[in-house]
Amino acid sequence: MESRLFNLSGRTALVTGGGRGIGLAIARGLAEHGADVAIVARTKEQLEEAARQIETETGRKVWIFQFDLAKVELLEGLFESLIAETGGIDILVNCAGATIRGAAEEVDLKTWNQVIEINLTSAFVLSQAFCRHRKKQGKAGKIINIGSLTCHGARPTTAAYASSKGGLLMLTKTLAVEWAKYNINVNAIGPGYIATELTEPLWTDDEFNRWVHSKTPLGRWGRPEDLAGTAVLLASKAGDFITGQIIYVDGGWLALL
Secondary structure, three states: OHHHHHOOOOOEEEEEOOOOHHHHHHHHHHHHOOOEEEEEEOOHHHHHHHHHHHHHHHOOOEEEEEOOOOOHHHHHHHHHHHHHHHOOOOEEEEOOOOOOOOOHHHOOHHHHHHHHHHHHHHHHHHHHHHHHHHHHHOOOEEEEEEOOHHHOOOOOOOHHHHHHHHHHHHHHHHHHHHHHHHOEEEEEEEEOOEOOOOOHHHHOOHHHHHHHHHHOOOOOOEOHHHHHHHHHHHHOHHHOOOOOOEEEEOOOHHHOO
16 A cells, blocks of 8 residues: 555656755755656756666656756746646645845845745746646646745745745745646645755754754754655655645754744
């Protein structure tokens, strides 16, 4: 029964931001459960190394697409190229993200728009294209958006990032309600503090590191692979009756008063 519930054989997943960190860990986790994967990122070298890892470790097919998701006006064309090469996408994981820190009163409009476009608008445009694709095929689908603790609360200097992630949570809920009639499940995962290359300046800062440990009941930073199981759940038959939800994978962060 377990194999049937979580088996992704015969399905293809698209993971944005799949070249490293959380995106790579999720792509690998889906492949370990039988899915072929298409990964999108800006850096060709990262994509090639990620594909090599996934293919070597899982034996699944991997397609790579070098693309800057800030170019939102070109995303529909990207999706059409993905469909043409893979034959179809069953699972969409919107993982690509960006953050630029700064005092809210000092954030310029260019910076604001850049963060919003990558974190929120690209997820919306790709989700639209995915929905049209699944409707045309008359098949169900799964969308997984990667949120943040800032879907729940905010910290100073994160105005654009927190706004984009809060918007992503409401986009998740809205699309789940609207697209349930097409049998498209839309959910989100909210990572806690995860140790990646991008967060290295934080986890190597002794004071910040102590603060994260003090706020996390499990007493450690998360690892990218900690998110893979939740993604598999939401992508598989086991998650067929879950939609419009965000699952926080945060080591107990939000449970602590």
